[in-house]
Every structure is written in C-alpha cells, then in structure tokens.
Amino acid sequence: PPVSPRISVPDADAAERTRQQPLPPKPPLDLLAELTNTPPPAQTPVRTAVRRFKIWTPLVILLLIVFAVVQFVRPLPDAQLTMTSAPDFTFDGAAPQLPWPSEGQGMITVSGLGTVGRFGEEKPVPIASVTKSMTAYIIMRDHPMKVGSKGASIRVDDLAEKEGGYNKAGKDESTVDTIKAGQSLSQKDALSAVMIPSANNVARLLARWDAGSEAAFVKKMNDTAKQLGMTNTTYTDPSGLTATTVSTAADQVKLATELVKDPALVEITKQPYWYDSTGHKWLNYNTLVPFNGAIGIKTGSTSKAGGNLLFAAVKDVGGTKQTIVGAVFGQHKAISILDLVNKVSKDVLLATRKSLTSQTVIKKGDVVGYVDDGLGGKDPVVATKDLTVAGWSSLKVAISLTAGGGKLPHSAKAGTVVGKLTVGSGTGQVSAPVALQKDLAEPGFGAKLTRLG
Known part of the structure; x- marks a missing residue:
C-alpha cells in the first residue's frame, strides 16, 4: 500500500519556551533545597536583618576607610x-592746655601721632612768606638733592638782579641784593636765600628756572596743594607777597609734615644764618632755631597777614624721635609782628614738648x-x-x-x-x-x- 508522507508537527510547549525570557537564577537556599529536597528556611525579620548586615557592613567599612584617607590627605x-x-x-589724663595767643589761628601736631591742640577760626588768610615753604618743597621734590650736596646750578637772570634792589626801593620786600645777572647759584644757596632771609627775588627766580614762568609754577603750587589735601589754600605767587595767596594753619601743617621728611631741606631750614658767595651773613627770621630741637621752617609777615610762623622741632621720647609740626598765623598786636609770632610760637612749642611722654x-x-x-x-x-x-x-x-x-x-x-x-x-x-x-x-x-x- 502507498506510504503516506510524514508531517512534523512543532512542539507547542517548546515554541512557547523560545519566546520566553530565561528564568532568573533561584536563591542559593532554594537551589540547595531542590538538591536536598529540603525546603528553604522561612524568612523572618531577624534573618532579613542578618542578611542585610552581611551585605552592607563590608560596603560601609570600605566607605569609611575611603573617607578617612581623603580627610587625612586633604590640604590643611x-x-x-x-x-x-x-x-x-x-x-591717662586730660588733654594738654596749650598757651595759645588771643588772636589769629594755630595748630600743632606730632607727626604720626595726631593733633596736640588747635585754636582760632580755620579760615583762609594771607600767609605772606610762609608761601615759600611750598616753593621750596616743589623745588626739592622735582630736583632731589642729597645732604651735603650743592644740587643743580641756577643762572641768575636780569630780573632777579633788578628785584634784588626792591628792599631799598620803597617796595617793602625782603630780597637778597648781592646776586648779579650771569652769576650761577647752587640749588642749596638759592633755597637758603629763600628759606633763611626770605628772598622774594630768589623765590621768583626758582619758579622761572623750574617751570619756565612764574604763572606755570603757581599752577604747580596749586596742583600740589590739592594732592596734599590742602583744601583751603590758594597760591597766586611763589613768594607770598600778594595778599591773594591764602591758606590756613591746618593746611600749612599738612605741607610741613611732608616737607620735614626731606633731610636736605631740613638741613637748610634749621640753620640760624646763611653766608652768601660774597661772605655776607644773612640771619634767619625764625628765631626758634636752633633751640629746643627746632628745625625750621618759615616766617611770613605783611601788614595784611600779620606775623606768621610755620615751625617744626624734634624730641627724643621713649627711645623714639618725634617730630613736632605747628603753625601760628595772624599776629598783629605788637610793633614787631615777627617778634610776637616767634614768642607765642615758642611758648606753644615748649608746652607741647613738655606734654610729650612715653608709656x-x-x-x-x-x-x-x-x-x-x-x-x-x-x-x-x-x-x-x-x-x-x-x-x-x-x-x-x-x-x-x-x-x-x-x-x-x-x-x-x-x-x-x-x-x-x-x-x-x-x-x-x-x-x-x-x-x-x-x-x-x-x-x-x-x-x-x-x-x-
């Protein structure tokens, strides 16, 4: 009889298994139970805690070790x-009571420590030849000179010689009349003429030599005043002859505090007299020097300004060298206003020196x-x-x-x-x-x- 063809029918269960994902492995205890035909132990809270402890403890210990190492090696x-x-x-104690005069204005300080005292209304007033302190400061700032040096050479022009005669021409000026046109003045001698006998003609000569003209130098003076915080000061000439050059005691003390930092300039201002090239002896109008540690700085007097003095002195206190800087302006109540301002300034200086102590x-x-x-x-x-x-x-x-x-x-x-x-x-x-x-x-x-x- 004919043989019928054999038809293979796929196993439905096998096909189904191929479409399923593999089963996850059973826990070790379940596998062990299958092999031994022993059912796994029942889960209890204690068994769960023990199992979690065994799993997490090594991880926590590892993290603690890593944390400790990191903390130890971190930069301090x-x-x-x-x-x-x-x-x-x-x-201790009350502020010093200084013997200030009954008129004008004044101030006295110790550099780096503070203000010892002040009096009078702080308003701009004519300061006369105290103006020359700014003239000298700018010359030394822009043309530095060492102690013992003569500094730059300055040619005397015709105008400086002519103005030298103003002290005898009814112009009521303080000048040095021994300089001649074509002559060369050393910077030190020129500044000595300005700061000791208060030579107006040499102050104006220095202005022209430094800036080219007196007007240009006056601009430098006002610019410098602003830089030093001298807010109540206006300069209109390099000598102080004009009454429109005004300032206050407080402003001039600011300038003097900077000026005394230049040892070459102080070497000039502390001298009681100066000899010019002809051998003539010129006295310093500031009679405080060289007594009681006084080292300058500049007098100034006119009928409008009265007697004015910007002064400085040094004193050793407690093993340190202290610099006293003061100003007294507007002294009119005497025949000789310069003698008066020197006297009252001396009284204030001596009282300040006495008040200085150390602790x-x-x-x-x-x-x-x-x-x-x-x-x-x-x-x-x-x-x-x-x-x-x-x-x-x-x-x-x-x-x-x-x-x-x-x-x-x-x-x-x-x-x-x-x-x-x-x-x-x-x-x-x-x-x-x-x-x-x-x-x-x-x-x-x-x-x-x-x-x-």
Whole structure:
C-alpha cells in the first residue's frame, strides 16, 4: 500500500519556551533545597536583618576607610593670626592746655601721632612768606638733592638782579641784593636765600628756572596743594607777597609734615644764618632755631597777614624721635609782628614738648594673640620686646597685629617669629616681632578626620 508522507508537527510547549525570557537564577537556599529536597528556611525579620548586615557592613567599612584617607590627605586650611590684646591704648589724663595767643589761628601736631591742640577760626588768610615753604618743597621734590650736596646750578637772570634792589626801593620786600645777572647759584644757596632771609627775588627766580614762568609754577603750587589735601589754600605767587595767596594753619601743617621728611631741606631750614658767595651773613627770621630741637621752617609777615610762623622741632621720647609740626598765623598786636609770632610760637612749642611722654603699652612676653590652625587649635603668640610709645595725656593710639610674609606655618618650634605687633602710626609708630609661646604642632588625625568643609 502507498506510504503516506510524514508531517512534523512543532512542539507547542517548546515554541512557547523560545519566546520566553530565561528564568532568573533561584536563591542559593532554594537551589540547595531542590538538591536536598529540603525546603528553604522561612524568612523572618531577624534573618532579613542578618542578611542585610552581611551585605552592607563590608560596603560601609570600605566607605569609611575611603573617607578617612581623603580627610587625612586633604590640604590643611590656611592658619590665621588673631589678636587678643586691646585694639587701642589711651594715655591717662586730660588733654594738654596749650598757651595759645588771643588772636589769629594755630595748630600743632606730632607727626604720626595726631593733633596736640588747635585754636582760632580755620579760615583762609594771607600767609605772606610762609608761601615759600611750598616753593621750596616743589623745588626739592622735582630736583632731589642729597645732604651735603650743592644740587643743580641756577643762572641768575636780569630780573632777579633788578628785584634784588626792591628792599631799598620803597617796595617793602625782603630780597637778597648781592646776586648779579650771569652769576650761577647752587640749588642749596638759592633755597637758603629763600628759606633763611626770605628772598622774594630768589623765590621768583626758582619758579622761572623750574617751570619756565612764574604763572606755570603757581599752577604747580596749586596742583600740589590739592594732592596734599590742602583744601583751603590758594597760591597766586611763589613768594607770598600778594595778599591773594591764602591758606590756613591746618593746611600749612599738612605741607610741613611732608616737607620735614626731606633731610636736605631740613638741613637748610634749621640753620640760624646763611653766608652768601660774597661772605655776607644773612640771619634767619625764625628765631626758634636752633633751640629746643627746632628745625625750621618759615616766617611770613605783611601788614595784611600779620606775623606768621610755620615751625617744626624734634624730641627724643621713649627711645623714639618725634617730630613736632605747628603753625601760628595772624599776629598783629605788637610793633614787631615777627617778634610776637616767634614768642607765642615758642611758648606753644615748649608746652607741647613738655606734654610729650612715653608709656610701655605691651611688655615682653605678654600674650597678644594666637595662631588658629583652622581645625580648632589655638596656639598663643607673645611680644618679643617691650613696646613703648610716645604720646600725651588723653591720646588714643591704635594697636594692630599682622602676619609675617608668606603663609603661617602649621608646625614650628617655640620662639618662631610669625608676625608683628604695631602701636601707633606714621613716624610715631613702634613695632615688635611676635613669636610662638610654645611648639606649634600640626593638627592630629582626630582633628583632620572630624573637620567639616
């Protein structure tokens, strides 16, 4: 009989299995139960907690190790120097009572420390030949000269010779009449003529020599006054002969404070007299020099201005050299207004010198601050010497602590200098290094581990 063809019918179950995803592996306990025909233990909260503990504990330990390593190797924060002493110190007692005159205006200061006293209405008034202080300041600023040097050579022009005769021509001017056209004056001699016998003709000669014209020099004078903060000052000539050149005692003290910083100029202003090239002796109208430490600066007098004096002196106080700068303007109540202003200025200067004293503000070994390592460590620092500051009763001086150059160390031996303590300001300030009181150790592992931020 004929053989029927064999037809293969696909296994439905197998086809279905090929379309399904593989089954996930069973838990170890279930597999073990199949192999041993033992059912897995029932899940309980305790068994679940134990299993989670076994899984997470190694991970947590690893994370803690990584955290500890990171904390240990992280750069340390910058150490900071912090002051613990008072930020200022005030001398005991009431402010000094100075013997000011009954007219005019005045002011006296100690450079870098402050104003000792002042009187009168602070209003612009004619200052006469005190004007020459600005003329001399600009010449020395723009043509520096060392102590002992003669400086630049200045040719005397015809106008300077002509104006030299104004002291005898009824013009009521102070001049030097021994200079001749074509002659050369040294810078030192020219400034001596201006600052000692108050030569108007030489002041104007210097202006022309420096700026090309007197008008151009006057502009420099006013520009310089603005730079120095002399807000109540107007210059109209380099000698001060004109009454339109006005200023205040306070403004001129600002100028004088800068002027006395030039030792070559002070070497001129502190002289009681000057000899010119002909051998003539010219006296200084400022009779305060050279007594009581006086070092200048300039007188000025006219019928409108009265007697005026801008003066300076030095005094050693507590091992420091203090510079006193003062001005008294507008003295009219005497036949000789120059004698009067010299006298009242001397009285004020002597009283100020007497009021100056010194006091130890910080003693050697005093704890003045600490080094903060940023992780909770605070290591004390001490002054390495006594700090004695000059002043007068009621004066308040500032105290500051600053770190040395570069970053503060995180570890150092006791006695290592880490900063500087300063009392006062300007030329009156004193300072001393500060050092570690004990060994400074780097923050320990615990401090590094627990730090935040």
